[in-house]
């Protein structure tokens with residue numbers, strides 16, 4: 273998956289669950305080693321999978337689309353909710369069988385587990401799934417080639433120590449052909465980790481504390497992507513708007529200033545970013561939305577809940593009215609802003625009234641799209657130890673009601689776009705021969721009856737109707 277998905281269903285921003293489009297160029301080696309990378313979870317994992325594939329490409333690996341064809345399978349895991357790690361263990365069960373089958377034919381299969389479950393469980397993975405050869409956490413991906421060399425020498429390797437060196441300095445940039453194959457829209461991680469410690473969330477434990485990449489590194493990577501044909505970059509971070517660093521002018525910059533700098537990269541036409549915390553939406557960032565045409569009017573700004581009591585118990589450090597006021601200011605700066613969010617229902621102690629407060633907040637804000645989840649207790653987080661866990665049946669009912677409201681708002685938003693004139697970035701051919709698929713400023717895919725434009729072009733269109741999760745448009749000449 274190379275682009276963000278918008279769905280009406282509860283499927284989350286964290287369940288991309290995609291095979292990585294980590295296409296590597298054809299190797300000159302007649303019999304290259306092949307890697308299959310499966311990505312679970314968020315866009316940050318999609319990006320990491322690509323970077324792992326890039327570092328393996330430098331070692332002569334090519335990517336393959338099936339585990340059956342692979343010499344190395346890497347599962348890039350997500351730990352955010354319980355079901356996610358269960359998915360990993362069932363995938364490992366299937367891979368063990370494949371490994372045995374391959375061994376009977378004299379073919380070796382190396383199995384690696386990366387990502388947040390690798391970081392959180394480390395050795396435990398080898399205990400539960402002894403066919404795994406390698407466990408590697410997100411902070412040590414640059415050591416992947418050395419770790420694989422050790423595996424080839426017969427070792428089982430667990431690499432989950434936080435590295436002192438900067439992994440980004442050591443991860444090779446993708447080759448130009450690879451960038452091209454991945455499409456005109458690319459991810460670029462600018463920040464990792466989280467210091468917020470929301471009481472439901474494992475991220476501060478699996479991804480560590482907040483680290484920002486330098487302006488120079490980010491600009492250089494953006495320029496390389498653009499040179500490879502990328503026109504739209506989505507900046508990534510667990511707390512992307514907490515990014516800060518030393519600017520070109522010698523002053524400390526916040527995320528807003530970084531956006532103004534990236535807007536100067538020649539031939540970059542669109543910028544997006546995800547995921548943000550309301551507390552880090554400062555004036556410079558809001559002004560960037562007012563000033564920068566390159567910055568798309570779509571903002572994923574999770575609030576999680578609408579009850580001040582629950583927000584406090586979640587350690588969100590803002591009240592629901594702070595969020596309402598923030599949204600107002602953002603809409604003043606950018607009136608056509610499409611808002612997205614994350615919600616958790618059934619956090620411990622959530623009463624009917626607390627849940628009604630969440631419903632009211634949703635009614636007040638009006639989302640273009642949103643993700644919503646039942647609270648899932650994560651061992652080691654403070655939320656897990658709170659009293660008054662909510663019954664599953666109550667969570668189910670609340671989730672259904674919330675999703676019905678969010679779906680209604682999503683349809684209303686899509687309908688409001690019909691008749692609008694806008695611009696679309698052409699991304700790929702459509703299903704029908706005469707169609708192209710592009711991306712609207714509000715992230716929704718747009719189907720256009722036209723086959724003359726080039727991938728990467730930005731064309732003017734009028735939205736004529738809506739599909740389930742897409743728009744249909746005609747080109748304006």
Ligand code: 5AD
Nearest residue numbers: 472473574614615645646647648650
């Ligand atoms: N239970 C349910 N949802 C969670 N999220 C994070 N942790 C949990 C949990 N323990 C959701 C939050 C977050 C999104 C990425 O995942 O809504 O914003």
Ligand code: SF4
Nearest residue numbers: 466468469470473475
């Ligand atoms: Fe998790 Fe909260 Fe940090 Fe987001 S801000 S990653 S929800 S701890």
